Amino acid sequence: xxxxxxxxxxxxxxxxxxxxxGLLIRVPWSGLGGDLAGSGDAVRVSIVxxxxxxxxxxxxxxxxxxxxxxxxxxxxxxxxATVLLPIVLPAVVSGVALLAxxxxxxxxxxxxxxxxxxxxxxxxxxxxxxxxxxxxxxVTLVAEAGFRAVDRNLEEVAATLGAxxxxxxxxxxxxQAVPALAxxxxxxxxxxxxxxxxxVTFAGNLSGRTQTLPLAIFFELERDPEAAFSLSLVxxxxxxxxLTAARRAWVR
Amino acid sequence: xxxxxxxxxxxxxxxxxxxxxxxxxxxxxAEAADELASDFGQGPVEVSxxxxxxxxxxxxxxxxxxxxxxxxxxxxSELVRLQVLATDPIVFATNRLAIAVAPGNPHAxxxxxxxxxxxxxxxxxxxxxxxxxxxxxMLEAAGVAVTPSSLEPSVRxxxxxxxxxxxxxxxxxxxxxxRGDVAGVEIPDTVSPVAEYYAAALATSAQPETAAAFVAFxxxxxxxxxxxxxxxxx
Numbered sequence: 001x002x003x004x005x006x007x008x009x010x011x012x013x014x015x016x017x018x019x020x021x022g023l024l025i026r027v028p029w030s031g032l033g034g035d036l037a038g039s040g041d042a043v044r045v046s047i048v049x050x051x052x053x054x055x056x057x058x059x060x061x062x063x064x065x066x067x068x069x070x071x072x073x074x075x076x077x078x079x080x081a082t083v084l085l086p087i088v089l090p091a092v093v094s095g096v097a098l099l100a101x102x103x104x105x106x107x108x109x110x111x112x113x114x115x116x117x118x119x120x121x122x123x124x125x126x127x128x129x130x131x132x133x134x135x136x137x138x139v140t141l142v143a144e145a146g147f148r149a150v151d152r153n154l155e156e157v158a159a160t161l162g163a164x165x166x167x168x169x170x171x172x173x174x175x176q177a178v179p180a181l182a183x184x185x186x187x188x189x190x191x192x193x194x195x196x197x198x199x200v201t202f203a204g205n206l207s208g209r210t211q212t213l214p215l216a217i218f219f220e221l222e223r224d225p226e227a228a229f230s231l232s233l234v235x236x237x238x239x240x241x242x243l244t245a246a247r248r249a250w251v252r
Numbered sequence: 253x254x255x256x257x258x259x260x261x262x263x264x265x266x267x268x269x270x271x272x273x274x275x276x277x278x279x280x281x282a283e284a285a286d287e288l289a290s291d292f293g294q295g296p297v298e299v300s301x302x303x304x305x306x307x308x309x310x311x312x313x314x315x316x317x318x319x320x321x322x323x324x325x326x327x328x329s330e331l332v333r334l335q336v337l338a339t340d341p342i343v344f345a346t347n348r349l350a351i352a353v354a355p356g357n358p359h360a361x362x363x364x365x366x367x368x369x370x371x372x373x374x375x376x377x378x379x380x381x382x383x384x385x386x387x388x389x390m391l392e393a394a395g396v397a398v399t400p401s402s403l404e405p406s407v408r409x410x411x412x413x414x415x416x417x418x419x420x421x422x423x424x425x426x427x428x429x430x431r432g433d434v435a436g437v438e439i440p441d442t443v444s445p446v447a448e449y450y451a452a453a454l455a456t457s458a459q460p461e462t463a464a465a466f467v468a469f470x471x472x473x474x475x476x477x478x479x480x481x482x483x484x485x486x
Contacts, residue, residue, distance in 0.1 A: 099418065103416060103417070103418050104373075104417060104418050105416060105418065121401075121413075122373065122401035122418075122419075204375065204401060204402025205378065205403050205404060206401065207403075219378055219380055222303070222306065222309070222380040
């Protein structure tokens, strides 16, 4: 490897590793248990919100992925770009967009309020929606790649044997795409778990209702920085586990 | 490429002009701090706005600030405790709390007692930031139990949630409603705590004279008049 590339690669690695190492150094290991116990509400909200958001993202993302993988229609490229948008959007922009549309005074949110008397901002459902919004593209992207890799000959054989489109999807394509779907679920869940900007903007911050772990970290930093370090460590560890699991599922 | 990097360095180092002092200003006085900076007249000033508590964190972690303006005594005394100040902090402005309400005040809110109504969506500033601390203090002293829908990261996001119509009411600073872009209800001086704004020059400043001059400037009649325009009291 040319020396200059090696040096730059080394600096790149340092840029990624140094902050995490710094965090590890400053985590108050002795107070770790207490810090985590004091954040039970945030952990609970995080689990509820991320699991529900992943369920939503899988339920809607898999059909979208199928459409993108198998469809051949005008505007498909535009559709794919739209689906991927939340990945590149700053999370706060996602939050502002959710507020503008689904907030109490937004066109859709206002309608929901008028018809059902339900408002989404400041509710756990709002936090789930924000997390679903950012997790959906990850699930869709990975699932689409999985569907593309499915052996279509098998589907054609099934078709000649009389299997309809739903049966072919359910019995042939879906089982083959399972490793990719698993990777999509794990990545989507991790994204939902780490969501901050859209959540605080759209769902607000209330302990036990909308305050997830990332929000708790942000507010703890201003009150008790050491507790913020402890909670950050939890998310680093979970993220590492998720990456390992996703890679396994993907490679298999 | 090399030329590009060099020009970047030049821009970053601020060559070709006098280096400005950097004033860290509490978010609730963002607009006033900008005006104060441009009226200072004894050298260029750049304003970096953040929540008071974040300003303290920035100073603690070594941010190159020259002057800090924080929105409460707690953050000012934290700076004193960190032993990073050139001189003791001085109070240069005061503020009070107020209720921000939806345009036209459809829920006819006239005082903080009305905020206890459970049918209202009320947002408050989180107790980690000065506005939130003052709010909690006031509600407790008045014996009013408010169930907030959200404890927002800054007083400005409380204001935004009310302006956007997502919340029916929120507790903000009097200066926030005196700008006239949001409807508000004043809270009487007998009820609202006084929010004191502290200024101090940092011991680590590379331009200690200019930093001290800026702090001194804040109590001049010119600066006072300017602060009053934004709704601050001396």
